[in-house]
Amino acid sequence: MPEPARDLVRIRALGKRFDSRKGLFGKRRSLKAVSDVTLDIPRGKVTGVVGESGCGKSTLARLVVRLLRPSDGNVMFDGVDLGRLSNREMRRLRRRIQMVFQDPYSAIDPRYTVADALLEPFQVQGTRLSAQQARDKVTELLAMVRLGQELARSYPHQLSGGQRQRIGIARALAFKPDFLVLDEPTASLDVSIQAQIIALLEQLKAELGLTYLFISHDLGLVRYFCDRIVVMYLGRVVEVLPAPRAKPRHPYTRTLLDSTFAPDPTQRRDISRLTGEIASAYDLPAGCAFAARCAFADETCRARVPLLAADPDGHAVACFHPLT
Amino acid sequence: MALLAVRDLSIDIAGIKPLDGIGFAVDKGEILGIVGESGSGKSLTALTVMGLLPLIGGRVARGSIRFDGTELTTLPEPDFRRLRGRRIAFITQNPMTSLDPVMRVGAQIDQVSRLHLGLDAKAAQARSIALMERLRLPSAATVYHHYPHQLSGGMKQRIVIAMALAADPDLIIADEPTTALDVTIQAQIVQLLVELVRDRGVALILITHDMGVVAQACDRVVVLYAGRVAESHGVQAIFAAPRHPYTQALIRCIPRDGMAPGSLAGIPGSVPSVANYPAGCRFHPRCDRAGAPCAATVPPLEHLPSGAEVACHFAETREVANA
Ligand SMILES: Nc1ncnc2c1ncn2[C@@H]1O[C@H](COP(=O)(O)OP(=O)(O)OP(=O)(O)O)[C@@H](O)[C@H]1O
Ligand SMILES: Nc1ncnc2c1ncn2[C@@H]1O[C@H](COP(=O)(O)OP(=O)(O)OP(=O)(O)O)[C@@H](O)[C@H]1O
Ligand code: SF4
Ligand SMILES: [Mg+2]
Ligand SMILES: [Mg+2]
Numbered sequence: 001m002p003e004p005a006r007d008l009v010r011i012r013a014l015g016k017r018f019d020s021r022k023g024l025f026g027k028r029r030s031l032k033a034v035s036d037v038t039l040d041i042p043r044g045k046v047t048g049v050v051g052e053s054g055c056g057k058s059t060l061a062r063l064v065v066r067l068l069r070p071s072d073g074n075v076m077f078d079g080v081d082l083g084r085l086s087n088r089e090m091r092r093l094r095r096r097i098q099m100v101f102q103d104p105y106s107a108i109d110p111r112y113t114v115a116d117a118l119l120e121p122f123q124v125q126g127t128r129l130s131a132q133q134a135r136d137k138v139t140e141l142l143a144m145v146r147l148g149q150e151l152a153r154s155y156p157h158q159l160s161g162g163q164r165q166r167i168g169i170a171r172a173l174a175f176k177p178d179f180l181v182l183d184e185p186t187a188s189l190d191v192s193i194q195a196q197i198i199a200l201l202e203q204l205k206a207e208l209g210l211t212y213l214f215i216s217h218d219l220g221l222v223r224y225f226c227d228r229i230v231v232m233y234l235g236r237v238v239e240v241l242p243a244p245r246a247k248p249r250h251p252y253t254r255t256l257l258d259s260t261f262a263p264d265p266t267q268r269r270d271i272s273r274l275t276g277e278i279a280s281a282y283d284l285p286a287g288c289a290f291a292a293r294c295a296f297a298d299e300t301c302r303a304r305v306p307l308l309a310a311d312p313d314g315h316a317v318a319c320f321h322p323l324t
Numbered sequence: 325m326a327l328l329a330v331r332d333l334s335i336d337i338a339g340i341k342p343l344d345g346i347g348f349a350v351d352k353g354e355i356l357g358i359v360g361e362s363g364s365g366k367s368l369t370a371l372t373v374m375g376l377l378p379l380i381g382g383r384v385a386r387g388s389i390r391f392d393g394t395e396l397t398t399l400p401e402p403d404f405r406r407l408r409g410r411r412i413a414f415i416t417q418n419p420m421t422s423l424d425p426v427m428r429v430g431a432q433i434d435q436v437s438r439l440h441l442g443l444d445a446k447a448a449q450a451r452s453i454a455l456m457e458r459l460r461l462p463s464a465a466t467v468y469h470h471y472p473h474q475l476s477g478g479m480k481q482r483i484v485i486a487m488a489l490a491a492d493p494d495l496i497i498a499d500e501p502t503t504a505l506d507v508t509i510q511a512q513i514v515q516l517l518v519e520l521v522r523d524r525g526v527a528l529i530l531i532t533h534d535m536g537v538v539a540q541a542c543d544r545v546v547v548l549y550a551g552r553v554a555e556s557h558g559v560q561a562i563f564a565a566p567r568h569p570y571t572q573a574l575i576r577c578i579p580r581d582g583m584a585p586g587s588l589a590g591i592p593g594s595v596p597s598v599a600n601y602p603a604g605c606r607f608h609p610r611c612d613r614a615g616a617p618c619a620a621t622v623p624p625l626e627h628l629p630s631g632a633e634v635a636c637h638f639a640e641t642r643e644v645a646n647a
Contacts, residue, residue: 052506052507052508053506160594161594162594163594190361190362190533190594190595191361191533191535191574191577191578192361192573192574192577192590192591192594192595193590193594194577194590195576195577195578195588195589195590195591196589196590196591196592197590198588198590199586199588199589199590202585202586202588217506217507218507219507220536220578220579220580221579223579223581224579224580224583224585224588225579245581255508256507256508258511259507259508259510259511260507260536261511261514261534261536261537261539261540262536262539262580262581263535263536263538263539263563263575263578263580264539264563264580265539265540265559265560265563266560266563267539268539268540269511269540271511271512271514271515
């Protein structure tokens with residue numbers, strides 16, 4: 001048998017435009033939430049996507065699992081172009097590609113018990129289970145996310161945030177997928193619970209050989225959890241760090257790192273240099289979107305969009321004046 | 325005597341007791357961090373010090389709050405009103421709870437100094453614009469005429485800080501002032517608050533759930549757990565040698581450089597709700613050091629020789645894992 005390709009997912013020139021209108025007769029506006037993203041997601045690794053609110057992380061996640069159709073470009077999953085699949089074919093492939101949301105239970109009927117919620121993916125997929133099989137599945141899935149069996153009869157409002165997130169992960173695991181897209185799965189949780197969930201995700205990845213696309217706005221967390229880090233700014237990938245501790249070369253990544261406070265008062269950051277606000281995605285400047293906040297910006301930066309270029313180590317940066 | 329000293333403070337809201345024997349002090353030119361997970365009682369502490377507990381049907385059941393020599397727990401509301409906004413200012417997480425959406429932001433800052441300092445319109449405007457510039461709001465004179473919806477989240481929070489500063493307060497209580505903001509904007513606001521304390525000598529109580537913010541900005545730290553103080557100490561000491569098992573566990577929950585994969589474990593279980601506070605030490609069901617007395621007896625907050633205050637039956641049992 002041939003070796004499987006190194007990359008489970010290949011994303012090529014992916015773009016998503018949203019059109020909206022301000023008020024009934026207002027001006028039509030269009031916004032590029034994701035622009036020209038080219039990215040490979042290696043098998044068995046954790047690829048992190050980090051960036052601030054509105055930079056397009058969730059849009060990218062939804063494009064990758066085809067909850068959204070791209071305006072440009074394509075997503076290849078294990079050699080299959082998702083854009084060419086019929087809805088029916090996509091539904092079958094969905095068993096291998098799953099997404100975990102920030103609060104997955106918000107999408108579930110509050111009258112469902114935990115057991116109902118865990119069995120719902122089987123209904124959606126049209127898989128018939130006997131009563132005994134259903135009970136076994138619930139038992140297996142609860143055990144997988146380290147929850148007690150007694151929770152099976154609980155309702156969402158009886159669960160803590162951390163328990164709900166474990167149920168969300170268990171649902172995603174129902175068909176033993178290869179690929180999980182995790183969109184800020186711990187963003188609304190206390191740190192003590194966030195750490196539990198991250199530990200669980202680490203164990204599941206080792207046990208089940210999963211590949212993750214892990215989305216977060218927390219660079220500290222991403223640096224701990226991920227093998228590679230993709231940094232986004234206003235819809236574009238501005239840097240790909242080939243290793244979590246690689247030294248940032250894009251001034252924005254540097255800024256993000258300087259703004260991430262370590263839990264250590266002997267390592268206080270000097271943040272007096274930070275200025276500026278994030279531009280609106282509706283009226284993006286020409287040139288580099290970060291130029292207005294960048295200490296190194298010059299005429300070139302304000303006129304042309306810097307393209308992502310990788311060095312031999314796979315460290316890619318989109319900047320005319322990368323840091324050394 | 326500290327500017328603000330809270331001692332043995334307990335409150336009662338319709339029969340439940342969400343705060344039990346809280347104590348801390350903060351002085352001018354000092355930043356006190358109050359840190360704890362969701363539901364630990366941080367916002368209620370702020371509300372109580374601001375004298376706003378009656379608004380939610382609560383009352384102080386025990387203890388004292390002394391501000392610059394005045395006992396606040398028994399202060400009549402008309403007197404409190406002269407303090408609030410004038411000498412004690414409040415900054416909340418969501419700037420829109422403090423801003424009037426249909427009023428220009430400059431006028432909202434003016435209002436504070438006109439009311440509390442008796443400035444006329446012209447003097448108030450000059451003062452507001454100077455404050456906005458001080459807070460590094462770009463083109464302050466223009467933004468002065470804007471409405472809140474025309475500003476970004478970070479700019480709105482700076483307007484709220486300008487309002488808090490307009491009456492030249494002695495104490496600022498900021499309840500998660502940066503939680504809703506992006507990290508780069510959060511960093512700027514934290515930096516501004518630190519500068520204000522250093523330059524103007526105000527006292528700042530910075531309420532946060534973020535140990536990174538505490539480490540970056542605070543001088544002293546109070547760690548709350550389930551409505552009680554678990555530990556309080558200087559910021560260097562509390563990170564270098566935390567004594568309460570909860571403080572130790574909380575610090576271990578935050579990824580930091582050099583941490584090996586798999587070493588982030590979290591704390592088992594979750595924070596209990598007020599109705600389900602366990603007997604004895606409220607942390608005992610989640611504690612890896614709990615022993616016989618923990619489930620039965622409330623550990624008193626004790627002064628250790630190091631200067632730390634710790635409420636744990638085994639505070640002296642040195643633990644090595646954190647080093
Ligand atoms: N369905 C939609 N219609 C119009 N605009 C949208 C839609 N979904 C997202 N956007 C816009 O696209 C941009 C990117 O949004 P997205 O949700 O992907 O960002 P994000 O990085 O996930 O942000 P956050 O950290 O706040 O979750 C934003 O400006 C957002 O307002
Ligand atoms: N008005 C109220 N009546 C009764 N209980 C309340 C009231 N407000 C808060 N509580 C309870 O008191 C406890 C402390 O709440 P508080 O809002 O002070 O927590 P917090 O530390 O600020 O949490 P967060 O980080 O979520 O803001 C919680 O268990 C909460 O449910
Ligand atoms: S008193 Fe007991 S249960 Fe509470 S923190 Fe100390 S050791 Fe743990
Ligand atoms: Mg998002
Ligand atoms: Mg609060």
